Amino acid sequence: MSRMLEGKSVLVTGAAGGIGRQAALLFAQEGARVAVADVNDKGAAETAELIRSIGGEAISLVADLTKTEEVKAMVNSAVRAFHRLDGAFNNAGIAGGHVGQGGRFSADWEEDAFDRVVTVNLKGTWLCMREQIQHMLEHGGGSIVNTASLAGIAGFPTTSGYAASKHGVVGMTKTAALEYAPKIRLNAICPGYVDTDLLKDAMTRRGDQILARIPFKRLADPKEIAEMVCWLLSDRASYATGQAFTVDGGYMAG
Numbered sequence: 001m002s003r004m005l006e007g008k009s010v011l012v013t014g015a016a017g018g019i020g021r022q023a024a025l026l027f028a029q030e031g032a033r034v035a036v037a038d039v040n041d042k043g044a045a046e047t048a049e050l051i052r053s054i055g056g057e058a059i060s061l062v063a064d065l066t067k068t069e070e071v072k073a074m075v076n077s078a079v080r081a082f083h084r085l086d087g088a089f090n091n092a093g094i095a096g097g098h099v100g101q102g103g104r105f106s107a108d109w110e111e112d113a114f115d116r117v118v119t120v121n122l123k124g125t126w127l128c129m130r131e132q133i134q135h136m137l138e139h140g141g142g143s144i145v146n147t148a149s150l151a152g153i154a155g156f157p158t159t160s161g162y163a164a165s166k167h168g169v170v171g172m173t174k175t176a177a178l179e180y181a182p183k184i185r186l187n188a189i190c191p192g193y194v195d196t197d198l199l200k201d202a203m204t205r206r207g208d209q210i211l212a213r214i215p216f217k218r219l220a221d222p223k224e225i226a227e228m229v230c231w232l233l234s235d236r237a238s239y240a241t242g243q244a245f246t247v248d249g250g251y252m253a254g
Contacts, residue, residue, distance in 0.1 A: 013090050027233070090125045090132075094117055099117060148244055173244070
């Protein structure tokens with residue numbers, strides 16, 4: 001059987017570490033040329049070098065996804081390097097802990113912090129989608145996967161701005177999937193609790209409670225989330241669009 005992404009060109013945001021880095025590495029192993037993007041230029045360059053060290057083809061890009069011109073430049077650079085864009089994994093995001101709101105109930109969130117989380121997670125994803133869709137329409141189609149969260153399909157106390165942004169990502173993904181079917185497939189992934197830096201704040205405050213609710217009794221490895229994304233970007237998922245896929249060790253089944 002051929003590799004899942006053989007000959008495809010894929011852009012990954014938030015690729016300096018965590019799920020984004022593992023996804024970028026997996027995409028390369030599955031035959032893709034990968035444009036690795038992050039606001040962290042050093043981390044993006046390290047991911048690209050890791051891909052090259054295993055024989056893959058990669059470029060690193062730097063972009064603040066809240067800035068329209070930087071998003072345009074990022075996508076254009078990926079297209080120039082690889083001559084087309086077949087897939088995109090819009091993974092970059094921040095949580096309440098990154099803006100000093102960890103553990104706060106909704107009425108206690110600061111306005112600037114709420115705005116920051118929504119701008120990065122929701123508007124940033126939309127800006128990426130807007131550019132990616134235009135290129136894909138010009139070159140015969142493609143597949144886009146956006147990172148949402150379990151907090152994008154259910155309520156979780158103390159996640160106000162984060163939950164708002166991720167619910168928005170799910171709704172935006174479903175809307176665009178209807179608009180651009182069948183030429184472009186768009187899906188969201190809703191990871192459960194994953195062993196990344198994004199989760200450190202929550203695990204410090206209530207790690208035992210979190211693990212007690214997960215039937216697998218462990219956090220996900222970022223590679224386990226990357227596997228789902230890789231399938232969704234591949235032609236093997238040719239009839240999957242407009243969905244929010246949970247990868248959560250059974251958390252939402254309870």
